[in-house]
Amino acid sequence: MxxxxxxxxxxxxxxxxxxxxxxxxxxxxxxxxxxxxxxxxxxxxxxxxxxxxxxxxxxxxxxALTHPHIHLDKAFVHSASQYAHLLPSTGTFQEALSFTTEAKQQFTVPDVLQRGEWLLAESVSAGVTAMRAFVEVDHTVKLVCLEAATKLQDQWKDACEIQIVCFAQDPIFSTQHGEENMELLEQALARYPQIDVIGTTPYVESTIEAAKRNIDWAVDRALELNKHLDFHLDYNLDSGKEALVWYVLQSLQHRGWTSSSTTKRVMLGHCTRHTLFTDEEWCRISHIIHENDLPVSFVGLPTSDLYMAASPDQKTSHDRPRGTLRVPEMIRKHDLDAVMGVNNVGNAFTPWGPPDPLFLACLGVGIYQAGTQDDARLLYECVSTRARAAIGLSSSRSxxxxxxxxxxxxxxxxxxxxxxxxxxxxxxxxxxxxxxxxxxxxxxxxxxxxxxxxxxxxxxxxxxxxxxxx
Ligand SMILES: [Zn+2]
CATH class of the missing domain: 2.30.40.10 (Urease, subunit C, domain 1)
Incomplete structure (x- = not known):
């Protein structure tokens, strides 16, 4: 198409x-x-x-609307007949991980192009004219997704500005494939000038030390190559786990990444663990960001979080709290920059929901109990003007x-x-x-x-x- x-x-x-x-x-x-x-x-x-x-x-x-965080290469796996054997049978996070890895082994450029077009067509017709699109680079898919994404970026440039994230969903400092994954990332960064953003997933590393090395490497490389940075971070609801947001903020401070030193920005996605923070901890985060002039935004991904992010202590079906960033509260109470994104559509991580950002804004009314006219305007901004500013495509959150x-x-x-x-x-x-x-x-x-x-x-x-x- x-x-x-x-x-x-x-x-x-x-x-x-x-x-x-x-x-x-x-x-x-x-x-x-x-x-x-x-x-x-x-x-x-x-x-x-x-x-x-x-x-x-x-x-x-x-x-117009904006996708500040969407996975282009994994979109609509459930709609492609070659993956029919990988439809969820238990619906757990572990199954989503293993089925997606299996699906990724079958990814080809024409296949990613086709599913990417489905995503683009439905997004543009919903009103999306800019998006930050994640495509994975690792030992399973190598550069296949990136190759398809650069083609789509060019073909669709008149209708939608596609910002490409070279994304390490897999470990780069641990496990048997870490080294190979890292080599492929470096290869991708050297070969494709179309890459706008470096993205990694520190929580998939097998130790906290490796997760911190992952963060430092990504901050360094993004600064060196003058690219935006985007972390999938603290995706759990486990108060026993160290929240890595503190380390990210520290790493940015040590390296002098400020709003005045560069126009490039840093996005933190998921961050469900932060819903367990006290008010005092939120105030500290806000204080560190403002005091050090850090260009940091947060993106809540409620359709994925509601489906997947459950507390580890709650195994019974009738008592399973969910967590997703409370976006309006972060903006109003803590003066943070926060937006909302679709994340996944039509795959085992998020089998439900359309790629329509307005669906998210609507969901936000219910999740955040945000029913006033002012709330509606803020929620619209979070999938529109604020989202565009957060990914660095406009200077104001007007x-x-x-x-x-x-x-x-x-x-x-x-x-x-x-x-x-x-x-x-x-x-x-x-x-x-x-x-x-x-x-x-x-x-x-x-x-x-x-x-x-x-x-x-x-x-x-x-x-x-x-x-x-x-
Ligand atoms: Zn994501």
Whole structure:
């Protein structure tokens, strides 16, 4: 399947709603001579001029969505027939690990390309125009996933900016394959300039010392090669285990990685162990980050965490607490940078849920008991503007209000009847979008000023979209 066809350049979008405003607006887009991508030139009040203009509900426009953490190479293993023998039978973490390793032995470039396209198509149609995509490099898959990811990065570049993570899911300082895994990582880093991020998984090392060497190596190499850094960290709910976040923060301080020394950022993912921290410990983390100007963000991965992250003490089925980072609280109470990501889709680690970031924002309402209008706006930001800033693709975590000078990357939510009963419930506020996300066929995506229509084009499109004549 090819990447989506984008329209010619949009010069204006007319009669739309914006977050926090009940009136209608126009957005004009300007294309600088030296750039294929537009910028928002002006946002002005809309005056109805066309007959019938007022009779159809105005679509709501919000910033485009972002995947700050998604596994491209492992996506939709469950949808590919060659892996039918690897569908979960017990659903445990151990089974997920061993089935995924087995599946990885079968990975080929065409296979990763196909499953990657499924992921990209569904993500883009949901409104994702930027993503941080993890692809594994180790003795099992060698450079197969990376090869496929660089192809997809190029093929889909007009619709979605794919930031590639060269990812060590496996140990690099312990076990019989550690050395070979490390050699392959270095080979990948030398051969593929398209790699934007170094990612590792310190908790898979067989000792705490090896985990710390893993962290130090990754910090050093990311600094040397001027890349972002991304750890899968502290993925447990075991208060008896040392939380490695302290060591990561220390390592960054020792090496002088600050927001002013580099534009590259550090992301810590999962971190379920941190849900056992006291308020005082959270304050310490926040203090260390702010005091030392560390460009550190956290990403909560609730669909995976809810499925997998259970406490080791709770083996009985009716008493199994779950843990996932409390993202809104981290932002509001501890002034930390935190976002939400989909992580896995369609595989043994996370067999449930779509690759739609709005599904996560919606889930967040329930998990965090976050039911106010302000909560909804924050949750939207966590899968949109904040997520984009956390992965280093924009400098501000700006709110969901569009403004002049912004890149025209946004989503239009329509209100077409999908029931077949000729009734359509209004959906015109951010809270309504987050509480019950509109189906993707009710979303049009604008990327860089070009339109990717949903598979079910809006009947009102002619009134809303004005294109350049070129
Ligand atoms: Zn992950």
């Amino acid at each position: 090819p990447p989506p066809t984008l329209s010619s350049k949009l010069t204006s979008i007319q009669g739309i709603r914006l977050a926090g405003s009940a009136s209608a607006w126009n957005i004009d887009i300007h294309y600088p001579a030296d750039s294929p991508r537009g910028i928002i030139q002006s946002i002005t009040p809309h005056e109805a001029t066309t007959p019938g203009d007022d009779s159809v509900p105005t679509p709501l426009v919000l910033p 709110s969901i209000g569009l403004k002049e000078g912004d890149s025209p990357d946004f989503l239009l939510f329509h209100r077409q009847d999908l029931t077949g009963c000729r009734v359509a419930r209004p959906c015109g506020t951010v809270a309504e979008v987050v509480w019950d996300p509109p189906a993707t066929v009710n979303r049009d995506v604008v990327v860089g000023g070009q339109l990717k229509r949903s598979g079910f084009p809006c009947s009102r499109g002619d009134l809303v979209y004005k294109f350049s004549n070129e």
